[in-house]
Amino acid sequence: xxxxxxxxxxxxxxxxxxxxxxxxxxxxxxxxxxxxxxxxxxxxxxxxxxxxxxxxxxxxxxxxxxxxxxxxxxxxxxxxxxxxxxxxxxxxxxxxxxxxxxxxxxxxxxxxxxxxxxxxxxxxxxxxxxxxxxxxxxxxxxxxxxxxxxxxxxxxxxxxxxxxxxxxxxxxxxxxxxxxxxxxxxxxxxxxxxxxxxxxxxxxxxxxxxxxxxxxxxxxxxxxxxxxxxxxxxxxxxxxxxxxxxxxxxxxxxxxxxxxxxxxxxxxxxxxxxxxxxxxxxxxxxxxxxxxxxxxxxxxxxxxxxxxxxxxxxxx
Amino acid sequence: xxxxxxxxxxxxxxxxxxxxxxxxxxxxxxxxxxxxxxxxxxxxxxxxxxxxxxxxxxxxxxxxxxxxxxxxxxxxxxxxxxxxxxxxxxxxxxxxxxxxxxxxxxxxxxxxxxxxxxxxxxxxxxxxxxxxxxxxxxxxxxxxxxxxxxxxxxxxxxxxxxxxxxxxxxxxxxxxxxxxxxxxxxxxxxxxxxxxxxxxxxxxxxxxxxxxxxxxxxxxxxxxxxxxxxxxxxxxxxxxxxxxxxxxxxxxxxxxxxxxxxxxxxxxxxxxxxxxxxxxxxxxxxxxxxxxxxxxxxxxxxxxxxxxxxxxxxxxxxxxxxxxxxxxxxxxxxxxxxxxxxxxxxxxxxxxxxxxxxxxxxxxxxxxxxxxxxxxxxxxxxxxxxxxxxxxxxxxxxxxxxxxxxxxxxxxxxxxxxxxxxxxxxxxxxxxxxxx
Numbered sequence: 001x002x003x004x005x006x007x008x009x010x011x012x013x014x015x016x017x018x019x020x021x022x023x024x025x026x027x028x029x030x031x032x033x034x035x036x037x038x039x040x041x042x043x044x045x046x047x048x049x050x051x052x053x054x055x056x057x058x059x060x061x062x063x064x065x066x067x068x069x070x071x072x073x074x075x076x077x078x079x080x081x082x083x084x085x086x087x088x089x090x091x092x093x094x095x096x097x098x099x100x101x102x103x104x105x106x107x108x109x110x111x112x113x114x115x116x117x118x119x120x121x122x123x124x125x126x127x128x129x130x131x132x133x134x135x136x137x138x139x140x141x142x143x144x145x146x147x148x149x150x151x152x153x154x155x156x157x158x159x160x161x162x163x164x165x166x167x168x169x170x171x172x173x174x175x176x177x178x179x180x181x182x183x184x185x186x187x188x189x190x191x192x193x194x195x196x197x198x199x200x201x202x203x204x205x206x207x208x209x210x211x212x213x214x215x216x217x218x219x220x221x222x223x224x225x226x227x228x229x230x231x232x233x234x235x236x237x238x239x240x241x242x243x244x245x246x247x248x249x250x251x252x253x254x255x256x257x258x259x260x261x262x263x264x265x266x267x268x269x270x271x272x273x274x275x276x277x278x279x280x281x282x283x284x285x286x287x288x289x290x291x292x293x294x295x296x297x298x299x300x301x302x303x304x305x306x307x308x309x310x311x312x313x314x315x316x
Numbered sequence: 317x318x319x320x321x322x323x324x325x326x327x328x329x330x331x332x333x334x335x336x337x338x339x340x341x342x343x344x345x346x347x348x349x350x351x352x353x354x355x356x357x358x359x360x361x362x363x364x365x366x367x368x369x370x371x372x373x374x375x376x377x378x379x380x381x382x383x384x385x386x387x388x389x390x391x392x393x394x395x396x397x398x399x400x401x402x403x404x405x406x407x408x409x410x411x412x413x414x415x416x417x418x419x420x421x422x423x424x425x426x427x428x429x430x431x432x433x434x435x436x437x438x439x440x441x442x443x444x445x446x447x448x449x450x451x452x453x454x455x456x457x458x459x460x461x462x463x464x465x466x467x468x469x470x471x472x473x474x475x476x477x478x479x480x481x482x483x484x485x486x487x488x489x490x491x492x493x494x495x496x497x498x499x500x501x502x503x504x505x506x507x508x509x510x511x512x513x514x515x516x517x518x519x520x521x522x523x524x525x526x527x528x529x530x531x532x533x534x535x536x537x538x539x540x541x542x543x544x545x546x547x548x549x550x551x552x553x554x555x556x557x558x559x560x561x562x563x564x565x566x567x568x569x570x571x572x573x574x575x576x577x578x579x580x581x582x583x584x585x586x587x588x589x590x591x592x593x594x595x596x597x598x599x600x601x602x603x604x605x606x607x608x609x610x611x612x613x614x615x616x617x618x619x620x621x622x623x624x625x626x627x628x629x630x631x632x633x634x635x636x637x638x639x640x641x642x643x644x645x646x647x648x649x650x651x652x653x654x655x656x657x658x659x660x661x662x663x664x665x666x667x668x669x670x671x672x673x674x675x676x677x678x679x680x681x682x683x684x685x686x687x688x689x690x691x692x693x694x695x696x697x698x699x700x701x702x703x704x705x706x707x708x709x710x711x712x713x714x715x716x717x718x719x720x721x722x723x724x725x726x727x728x729x730x731x732x733x734x735x736x737x738x739x740x741x742x743x744x745x746x747x748x749x750x751x752x
Contacts, residue, residue: 250684
């Protein structure tokens with residue numbers, strides 16, 4: 001036949017959304033926070049972000065080239081990882097350490113397990129933890145805001161929470177206090193998070209249950225819930241790190257369990273442990289149990305429970 | 317909230333593209349030949365009741381029903397049987413078909429007369445004789461559907477006017493143009509099957525149809541329900557849940573929850589048939605697509621070759637990439653344009669090669685959109701994974717066989733993975749006990 005027709009299985013149309021577009025939206029949602037970090041910590045914040053993004057994209061490209069895999073840099077997932085990794089580093093961190101972090105995130109956590117969709121935990125979280133353990137003093141050296149060039153040890157608000165001179169709510173909202181570069185400004189993180197929820201890139205389930213659990217447990221423990229919510233990596237973690245598709249449950253039920261679990265572990269580390277900050281470890285630990293949550297929180301399928309009930313009734 | 321956690325079943329926001337919704341149905345002139353497949357329904361194929369050279373008339377039975385779950389096939393033209401041949405259906409099955417060359421007279425078979433219907437039995441016989449099959453797409457013989465085992469438990473008739481497929485507007489035109497036939501059909505079904513209540517479900521994007529139908533209703537017990545525009549709103553189980561709040565058990569039938577569902581076009585045909593006695597020989601189709609010169613709603617004689625139908629719509633403006641029976645979500649690809657129109661077709665779509673371009677598949681990112689969109693609460697990504705692993709036990713646990721192939725999962729997948737076709741293969745693997 002001269003005029004051959006294409007024959008494929010239905011459906012013949014797909015939604016205009018794609019992995020690439022979702023990742024681009026996440027990048028866009030992170031931009032306000034990046035701008036805030038540059039204002040708060042100076043140009044160094046931008047420089048270190050550029051380094052991690054470039055390193056992440058390079059490692060993804062180089063690894064795939066070496067392994068003869070198709071290069072997926074176009075999907076923007078490495079850019080997201082690079083941005084999130086930078087947001088988890090102090091602006092004064094030596095660049096080579098940031099590159100080590102990018103290597104851990106992209107090569108060890110993501111590509112060695114099979115690339116996008118196969119990583120067991122959030123690459124940026126694991127890289128942050130690895131750096132925090134490996135370069136403990138440099139990772140805990142937070143620059144003082146508005147004096148970003150000098151590396152001055154400044155405790156995060158969490159370390160001083162409850163003590164005299166604790167940061168005010170306004171300082172916490174604006175992020176003009178010590179911390180890693182992307183986690184301090186609660187307002188811009190919230191802005192980005194809401195953008196992602198409105199554009200349906202993420203479901204509000206995880207951030208809402210996570211934050212609510214932390215707030216409730218703070219009250220129970222006699223801490224100021226607002227300080228707890230606004231300090232440390234909680235906001236960034238709740239909206240951007242815990243919602244990573246690959247390492248979070250798929251159903252609403254699963255997300256609920258996941259969010260509560262995150263809140264409990266975070267509070268346990270913050271209130272009972274010796275560390276000030278528990279968000280990274282909470283996310284890592286919950287990432288590891290996601291496959292189990294997924295299996296245990298499947299949706300009720302239409303008509304299945306009913307048919308079972310009918311059968312049981314008949315048996316009686 | 318509890319329902320929300322149970323099953324999100326969001327469906328998909330498919331594009332509407334209902335550009336033909338205001339185009340009044342036009343009647344297509346006689347084609348040069350008609351090809352009547354003997355398998356235009358679910359169930360046993362019909363057996364040819366004519367031989368080469370036989371004279372047939374409009375309404376003459378040319379295929380005799382092959383069993384209880386089967387249907388008669390009638391000629392839509394008067395003319396001479398050219399022969400019995402075979403055609404290859406879109407699913408690859410080779411089917412017997414009767415080819416008739418029209419003589420242009422369109423003489424009606426003397427046997428065609430309004431049926432005498434007095435009770436349930438004569439009503440069911442009339443529907444059986446009419447050759448009606450489910451016109452929404454499934455093609456299930458209507459007489460069988462109207463003979464449920466638990467007739468006394470049926471209390472609701474649901475009429476499916478959702479038409480959630482993009483592009484297609486033939487049901488919309490039916491609601492607007494055949495309102496009185498729908499109503500008389502509904503009344504007949506309610507009367508003879510003793511059903512007290514009827515809900516006509518129509519998606520909100522058909523305001524004219526909703527208004528016209530609401531206006532026409534003159535008896536209590538029949539109501540029009542405006543449904544949200546969410547694909548697949550017109551899927552039987554989804555429609556039942558949204559119109560009556562009842563959940564059809566699986567395995568099970570709508571009659572298990574006291575419901576019978578009929579498509580608007582089917583019930584309009586019942587109304588018309590009781591008045592005229594003319595069996596199912598024509599069909600209203602939406603002819604659309606980016607390369608169809610003049611998209612139309614056409615009343616066409618069943619068996620008309622697709623090529624002639626497309627020619628009637630001004631032909632194609634570009635080389636076709638894909639031609640579909642039905643809409644882009646659930647429609648089947650046609651392999652060649654000599655294929656005939658079938659009873660259960662409601663649209664023919666012709667699209668360019670550019671439109672038919674298949675996007676590149678990338679890694680699953682576990683976003684869960686397939687799971688949250690599935691109207692039945694299935695997890696497409698898990699089913700496909702289990703299929704790839706050959707894990708039949710897990711497929712059973714995941715109830716892969718519940719899938720109705722609506723294609724919502726494939727549509728929403730941002731990684732463009734062909735989930736629905738993979739699940740269809742998984743269902744076959746379950747039936748074969750593990751063999752792919």
